[in-house]
Amino acid sequence: MFGKRSGESAPARPTPVQAAVVPVTPTEQKAVPAEPRVVAKPEIVAQERRHSEEYYDVKTTVFNALIDTIDLTQLAKLEAAAAREEIRDIVGEIIQIKNVVMSIAEQEELLEDICNDVLGYGPLEPLLARDDIADIMVNGANTTYIEVSGKVQRTPVRFADNAQLMNICQRIVSQVGRRVDESSPICDARLPDGSRVNVIAPPLAIDGPSLTIRKFKKDRLKLDQLVKFKSITPDAKTILEVIGRVRCNILISGGTGSGKTTLLNCMTGSIDNDERIITCEDSAELQLQQPHVVRLETRPPNLEGEGEITMRDLVRNCLRMRPERIIVGEVRGPEAFDLLQAMNTGHDGSMGTLHANSPREAISRLESMIMMGGFALPPKTIREMITGSIDVIIQASRLRDGSRKVTHITEVVGMEGDVVTLQNLVVFEITGEDANGKIVGRHRSTGIARPRFWERAEYYNETKRLAEALAAAEVHDQRGQPMGDARG
Ligand SMILES: Nc1ncnc2c1ncn2[C@@H]1O[C@H](COP(=O)(O)OP(=O)(O)O)[C@@H](O)[C@H]1O
Numbered sequence: 001m002f003g004k005r006s007g008e009s010a011p012a013r014p015t016p017v018q019a020a021v022v023p024v025t026p027t028e029q030k031a032v033p034a035e036p037r038v039v040a041k042p043e044i045v046a047q048e049r050r051h052s053e054e055y056y057d058v059k060t061t062v063f064n065a066l067i068d069t070i071d072l073t074q075l076a077k078l079e080a081a082a083a084r085e086e087i088r089d090i091v092g093e094i095i096q097i098k099n100v101v102m103s104i105a106e107q108e109e110l111l112e113d114i115c116n117d118v119l120g121y122g123p124l125e126p127l128l129a130r131d132d133i134a135d136i137m138v139n140g141a142n143t144t145y146i147e148v149s150g151k152v153q154r155t156p157v158r159f160a161d162n163a164q165l166m167n168i169c170q171r172i173v174s175q176v177g178r179r180v181d182e183s184s185p186i187c188d189a190r191l192p193d194g195s196r197v198n199v200i201a202p203p204l205a206i207d208g209p210s211l212t213i214r215k216f217k218k219d220r221l222k223l224d225q226l227v228k229f230k231s232i233t234p235d236a237k238t239i240l241e242v243i244g245r246v247r248c249n250i251l252i253s254g255g256t257g258s259g260k261t262t263l264l265n266c267m268t269g270s271i272d273n274d275e276r277i278i279t280c281e282d283s284a285e286l287q288l289q290q291p292h293v294v295r296l297e298t299r300p301p302n303l304e305g306e307g308e309i310t311m312r313d314l315v316r317n318c319l320r321m322r323p324e325r326i327i328v329g330e331v332r333g334p335e336a337f338d339l340l341q342a343m344n345t346g347h348d349g350s351m352g353t354l355h356a357n358s359p360r361e362a363i364s365r366l367e368s369m370i371m372m373g374g375f376a377l378p379p380k381t382i383r384e385m386i387t388g389s390i391d392v393i394i395q396a397s398r399l400r401d402g403s404r405k406v407t408h409i410t411e412v413v414g415m416e417g418d419v420v421t422l423q424n425l426v427v428f429e430i431t432g433e434d435a436n437g438k439i440v441g442r443h444r445s446t447g448i449a450r451p452r453f454w455e456r457a458e459y460y461n462e463t464k465r466l467a468e469a470l471a472a473a474e475v476h477d478q479r480g481q482p483m484g485d486a487r488g
């Protein structure tokens with residue numbers, strides 16, 4: 001099946017999976033037109049750098065000479081810094097021997113470029129070094145997009161060809177013992193710094209390997225920063241803190257990249273230090289500050305299709321580990337059932353995220369996950385289970401101007417007939433747009449003075465803080481009447 005197209009689209013070079021150093025050969029660089037290309041150190045990446053044809057010629061010559069000279073297996077044994085030093089020395093010599101005429105600055109760039117190709121992730125390196133990038137999206141060798149401050153933009157970064165790109169993908173995934181090629185063209189991995197990586201290769205990706213990196217933020221955002229970014233108001237922040245502290249079961253709902261994981265991470269900030277927390281994730285992203293944390297990660301099947309550990313396996317196992325809080329990075333399948341049961345049976349204060357565009361949709365997504373999981377339960381029973389377990393849904397959204405907001409803090413109140421009733425506590429309301437196309441809006445409470453988790457708040461002595469924050473978040477209309485409507 002894969003054979004058919006392999007002639008035209010497959011990377012020709014076989015890649016040894018376990019080799020620690022696979023040089024990313026800058027093949028056919030001559031054929032690459034003098035397109036803008038980033039070779040520089042992170043600070044100057046934003047400027048588009050153009051290199052002459054000669055630069056690429058020289059680079060290929062020097063690179064080939066380097067590969068002839070050094071012993072890659074020996075190089076692989078060195079520490080990164082030492083290996084870099086070694087390469088610098090040799091490249092310096094090659095430049096001298098070959099009588100290459102280059103400015104010092106150009107030589108530095110060449111060195112950096114070659115080091116990145118041999119040791120690192122080639123043209124990706126400058127992007128990986130930047131802290132302001134949220135996502136890197138490579139769509140084949142010639143097209144790379146990044147997301148900066150909520151906006152997706154194209155970069156001048158390009159790879160020599162799809163084979164070089166594939167090589168880099170291979171290098172990334174082989175570090176976590178996986179492999180990506182035509183026979184297993186889809187692969188998830190993680191960079192050493194914790195960034196999450198997905199690769200989908202030809203023939204599935206038609207225009208060349210597609211590589212997506214969700215960059216790991218060294219310091220995850222805190223609730224305070226979300227206030228500063230106007231994602232929530234100070235009052236809403238207080239309400240969220242109380243919700244976390246009093247052990248509500250929380251579902252964070254949102255679209256891709258809307259800030260669910262960030263919010264989940266923030267919410268874990270209100271967990272006390274003496275609680276035993278177990279996290280289950282597809283790829284460890286959360287950074288809990290508490291001392292008593294056990295982190296679990298799922299595992300995909302191996303090449304023979306064996307050995308898979310699913311999220312459901314983790315959540316179920318977790319129940320035997322005496323957790324006080326269970327945190328599920330992303331609920332997307334039958335584990336929903338086990339999480340709800342856990343929430344229902346004494347593990348209150350558990351949290352998870354889920355992909356949905358509104359609190360209402362989050363409920364129906366949960367419902368369908370359980371139905372699809374093969375649990376033969378009538379819909380009403382499933383809904384009762386949901387209302388019995390989930391206390392609060394927090395909705396995260398990425399708005400059209402790129403800003404990220406908490407758009408709803410919503411309570412799951414109960415059932416009316418067959419329907420789950422929701423009650424908004426705080427909503428974000430769009431009121432307009434400013435001259436720069438930025439969305440203008442406000443967070444306001446819906447006038448609920450006593451949420452359903454009031455008793456919990458009493459138990460934890462948080463009612464005063466809660467009541468004050470809810471009252472302060474109210475917005476009054478022109479006649480001085482509070483603007484209500486809490487229906488979810
Ligand atoms: N409120 C926010 N303001 C600005 N940037 C944010 C905010 N929330 C998240 N981000 C950034 O957006 C990116 C995606 O966030 P993440 O929480 O991983 O999204 P999700 O889990 O929904 O896919 C990250 O780089 C994160 O730092």
Ligand SMILES: [Mg+2]
Nearest residue numbers: 260261262330
């Ligand atoms: Mg996430």
